[in-house]
Amino acid sequence: MDQTGALDALLHEERVFRPLPQMVIEANLNPHELEQAQEQANRDFLSYWEDAAHELDWFKKWDQVLDDSNAPHYRWFPGARCNIVYNALDRHIETANKNKLALIWEGEPGDQRKYTYYELYREVNRFANALRSLGVAKGDRVVLYMPLLPETTIAMLAVAKIGAVHSMIYGGFSAKVLRERINDAKAKLVVTADGFYRNGRVVNLKQIVDEALLGACAECVETCVVVHRANVDAEMHEPRDLWYEDLVRRERPSSPTEVMDADDPLFLLYSSGTTGKPKGIVHSHAGYMVGINRTLNWVFDLKPTDIFWCTADTGWITGHSYVIYGPLVAGTTTVMYEGHPLYPQADRLWDVVARYGVTILYTSPTLIRMLMRFGTQYPRQKDLSTLRLLGSVGEPINPEAWVWLHKHIGGAKCPIMDTWWQTETGMFMISPLPISPLKPGSVNKALPGVEADVVDREGNPVPAGKGGFLVIKKPWPAMMSGIDNDPERYENTYWKKIPGMYFAGDVARKDEDGYIWIQGRADDVLNIAGHRIGTAEVESALVAHRFVNEAAVIGIPDTIKGEVAKAFVILTDGWEAEYDTSEDLVSALKNHVRRELGPVAVLKSLEFRTTLPKTRSGKIMRRILKAEELGEDVGDTSTLEDLD
Numbered sequence: 055m056d057q058t059g060a061l062d063a064l065l066h067e068e069r070v071f072r073p074l075p076q077m078v079i080e081a082n083l084n085p086h087e088l089e090q091a092q093e094q095a096n097r098d099f100l101s102y103w104e105d106a107a108h109e110l111d112w113f114k115k116w117d118q119v120l121d122d123s124n125a126p127h128y129r130w131f132p133g134a135r136c137n138i139v140y141n142a143l144d145r146h147i148e149t150a151n152k153n154k155l156a157l158i159w160e161g162e163p164g165d166q167r168k169y170t171y172y173e174l175y176r177e178v179n180r181f182a183n184a185l186r187s188l189g190v191a192k193g194d195r196v197v198l199y200m201p202l203l204p205e206t207t208i209a210m211l212a213v214a215k216i217g218a219v220h221s222m223i224y225g226g227f228s229a230k231v232l233r234e235r236i237n238d239a240k241a242k243l244v245v246t247a248d249g250f251y252r253n254g255r256v257v258n259l260k261q262i263v264d265e266a267l268l269g270a271c272a273e274c275v276e277t278c279v280v281v282h283r284a285n286v287d288a289e290m291h292e293p294r295d296l297w298y299e300d301l302v303r304r305e306r307p308s309s310p311t312e313v314m315d316a317d318d319p320l321f322l323l324y325s326s327g328t329t330g331k332p333k334g335i336v337h338s339h340a341g342y343m344v345g346i347n348r349t350l351n352w353v354f355d356l357k358p359t360d361i362f363w364c365t366a367d368t369g370w371i372t373g374h375s376y377v378i379y380g381p382l383v384a385g386t387t388t389v390m391y392e393g394h395p396l397y398p399q400a401d402r403l404w405d406v407v408a409r410y411g412v413t414i415l416y417t418s419p420t421l422i423r424m425l426m427r428f429g430t431q432y433p434r435q436k437d438l439s440t441l442r443l444l445g446s447v448g449e450p451i452n453p454e455a456w457v458w459l460h461k462h463i464g465g466a467k468c469p470i471m472d473t474w475w476q477t478e479t480g481m482f483m484i485s486p487l488p489i490s491p492l493k494p495g496s497v498n499k500a501l502p503g504v505e506a507d508v509v510d511r512e513g514n515p516v517p518a519g520k521g522g523f524l525v526i527k528k529p530w531p532a533m534m535s536g537i538d539n540d541p542e543r544y545e546n547t548y549w550k551k552i553p554g555m556y557f558a559g560d561v562a563r564k565d566e567d568g569y570i571w572i573q574g575r576a577d578d579v580l581n582i583a584g585h586r587i588g589t590a591e592v593e594s595a596l597v598a599h600r601f602v603n604e605a606a607v608i609g610i611p612d613t614i615k616g617e618v619a620k621a622f623v624i625l626t627d628g629w630e631a632e633y634d635t636s637e638d639l640v641s642a643l644k645n646h647v648r649r650e651l652g653p654v655a656v657l658k659s660l661e662f663r664t665t666l667p668k669t670r671s672g673k674i675m676r677r678i679l680k681a682e683e684l685g686e687d688v689g690d691t692s693t694l695e696d697l698d
């Protein structure tokens with residue numbers, strides 16, 4: 055069991071924080087209603103999700119809530135016709151939400167842009183028309199390689215509005231990764247920006263796109279649309295490259311919304327797994343919108359006056375579901391901040407909260423741990439009294455960070471929603487609600503309509519307190535519809551490891567009260583600052599270097615990032631002729647990985663070895679390297695981790 059260092063503290067946490075009476079009185083879902091919902095979901099989970107679907111607008115309702123005839127290839131709401139963008143924008147224009155703020159955006163230098171629902175709707179329509187005039191049609195793939203800009207929201211929604219499929223690639227990935235994903239998705243068009251501001255510097259994004267497109271497949275990318283952001287002297291390659299502003303200027307602000315079948319794809323999002331090849335996770339219109347709308351409304355208890363800020367990057371699933379789609383479908387006001395959270399100093403988060411009167415702040419343990427280092431001087435100087443709920447996602451939060459967040463940011467009155475979910479699940483799965491008693495470090499219990507458990511390799515529930523595999527026992531609406539072009543990998547990765555159950559890839563335990571505690575990944579996937587990176591991806595980047603013969607990468611605990619990567623490398627002969635010292639070679643290899651994968655996959659340390667521990671079949675036993683590194687007992691070699 056992968057259970058070490060910082061995470062140890064989770065095992066010993068016994069404090070319980072109960073919601074204040076006011077919170078219970080004001081919550082949209084009171085304890086009685088929650089009990090009823092739970093009871094309905096247990097009795098008939100399809101009727102529970104059907105009720106959730108009725109909260110949205112459809113062009114045509116479903117023939118059936120769930121078609122499980124070809125499980126695990128589940129189809130939610132078959133027969134229905136809809137478009138998530140109709141729910142995120144069009145329908146609000148007909149209501150009192152029309153002139154409500156949909157998006158508050160702040161750039162790192164301090165510039166601001168605000169859009170009402172009506173204004174956002176018009177901008178999306180303009181870009182939707184531009185896309186259509188560029189020949190993008192229903193089903194085409196569009197890659198978005200963008201920083202956090204209003205145009206990122208606009209582009210995502212415009213692509214979905216016309217029935218095309220977006221695939222957002224996080225800006226921290228390299229040109230090589232971008233190219234691979236453009237090719238894999240067979241993208242027809244790329245939207246990017248000239249650059250963006252990050253920690254006082256300008257990142258030249260267009261240059262990375264140019265490099266990626268140099269070797270992209272011939273039948274891909276006909277057009278690259280570039281948003282003006284950072285006055286970078288971008289090289290525009292005619293006729294391929296077009297400025298966003300020139301395109302939208304001539305377009306009309308109205309545009310038809312494509313009528314989609316329920317399981318038509320909405321987006322593709324690549325996510326790391328156990329092999330070097332990332333999986334293109336596919337989400338579709340109907341189930342996804344039902345899942346994110348219900349979970350956001352309940353977990354964050356949305357009220358008409360809320361200002362909701364999720365600090366995630368839109369390049370990850372959290373940004374898709376809870377910066378853009380979820381808040382807009384739910385009709386709330388979402389905040390987006392372009393830059394570095396410590397720029398110009400460590401009070402930026404608190405400053406943004408105070409200036410816009412943010413009521414809900416949803417962020418990550420890594421960011422909280424980073425900010426904790428600066429003490430309480432910064433939060434104390436800002437008015438954080440508007441906050442009423444806090445949230446955490448992406449990695450286990452250690453009780454110390456939880457308590458700091460609760461006390462110094464939430465003024466001991468804001469419950470923290472520690473939400474467990476994944477790219478694949480699309481929506482929150484395990485999370486407290488504002489009325490739940492909270493245990494710092496636990497993700498609480500499965501939400502109504504979701505059945506989660508901790509089981510052994512045969513699928514039997516393990517006793518309270520004992521570690522096991524986290525599984526989901528019933529399908530849920532926002533579940534991925536599959537892995538792009540690879541139905542077999544979808545079945546093998548998620549549904550065959552523990553037959554009949556969705557295998558999440560995490561190890562967890564349940565306590566005596568049924569609270570779930572996530573302990574980390576069960577497979578060879580790293581979680582660095584909440585970012586999922588496959589050890590195999592880093593290893594294949596390393597072995598691509600001519601002086602690397604073999605490589606093994608493990609995650610080791612880190613007090614800020616939760617986990618960092620360490621590599622063990624067997625070198626080939628001859629490196630001495632090129633590098634003066636082994637330190638020079640180490641830094642060359644670190645730079646090499648950064649170049650190959652991008653800044654998201656930074657190697658913290660690197661050690662040279664002459665052999666690596668392997669199984670009889672030749673598979674590297676990273677677990678042994680990890681146990682050695684952490685000074686732990688290597689133990690039984692047939693532990694849980696061997697499942698993957």
Ligand code: PRX
Pocket residue numbers: 325370371372446447448449450451472473474475476477478497558559560572574575581584585586
């Ligand atoms: O290991 C779990 C961890 O993040 C993984 C999913 O990563 P990704 O698909 O990138 O999505 C991240 C944001 C939804 C999970 O398998 N994880 C996610 N949320 C939590 C978590 N670990 C502990 N506590 C959480 N709240």
